[in-house]
Amino acid sequence: MAFGRAEAQAILEEWTKGESLRKHGMAVSVCTESYGRREAERLGLGGDEAAEFVDQYASAGLLHDMDYERHPSLEEHPFVGVKHLRELGWPEAVLNAILAHADYSGVARESHLERALFACDELAGFLTACALVKPTKSIMDVEVAGVKKKMKDKAFARAVKREDITGGAELLGIPLEEHLGNCLKAMQERAGELGLA
Numbered sequence: 001m002a003f004g005r006a007e008a009q010a011i012l013e014e015w016t017k018g019e020s021l022r023k024h025g026m027a028v029s030v031c032t033e034s035y036g037r038r039e040a041e042r043l044g045l046g047g048d049e050a051a052e053f054v055d056q057y058a059s060a061g062l063l064h065d066m067d068y069e070r071h072p073s074l075e076e077h078p079f080v081g082v083k084h085l086r087e088l089g090w091p092e093a094v095l096n097a098i099l100a101h102a103d104y105s106g107v108a109r110e111s112h113l114e115r116a117l118f119a120c121d122e123l124a125g126f127l128t129a130c131a132l133v134k135p136t137k138s139i140m141d142v143e144v145a146g147v148k149k150k151m152k153d154k155a156f157a158r159a160v161k162r163e164d165i166t167g168g169a170e171l172l173g174i175p176l177e178e179h180l181g182n183c184l185k186a187m188q189e190r191a192g193e194l195g196l197a
Ligand SMILES: [Fe+2]
Pocket: 024, 028, 064, 065, 121, 122
């Protein structure tokens, strides 16, 4: 068995029947993948090595909430999913990133993948919420300035933790505005797939 995004997508669909949680996994995946591509370039990776590296980012995004529908409690999520993935033989880099996205797992965010997944999780949800309040429901109509404004509006998408978005940018060592722009662009480029065109 290979361990790439096609396998990750299949596992996500097997474990998660709800459309919005599937879409969340996909949205986080496209954002995380975009950071994987940047990091691969920074490291000077090429060919198969780069493709495999970026695939780990995309897979971690797809799989980070794979067990949430069946096992939403703090005792089980994301531990049940990680246990299953470990039995299948998924690389530890992906498993650690999934564990580290949960504050309470005790796994520190150290690798670039661990930091990128955390940084993209809440933001992808927030950008989706920003798109869904547009008359067109399209991510193409969302702009960074509007996202920044909505972040200050406490009543909007109340469940999304603003401090995780700003903290994510800090973890990645980039300004908040750049992080918003990177993820927005990544989602716009794949809007059709995400159902946000
Ligand atoms: Fe998530």
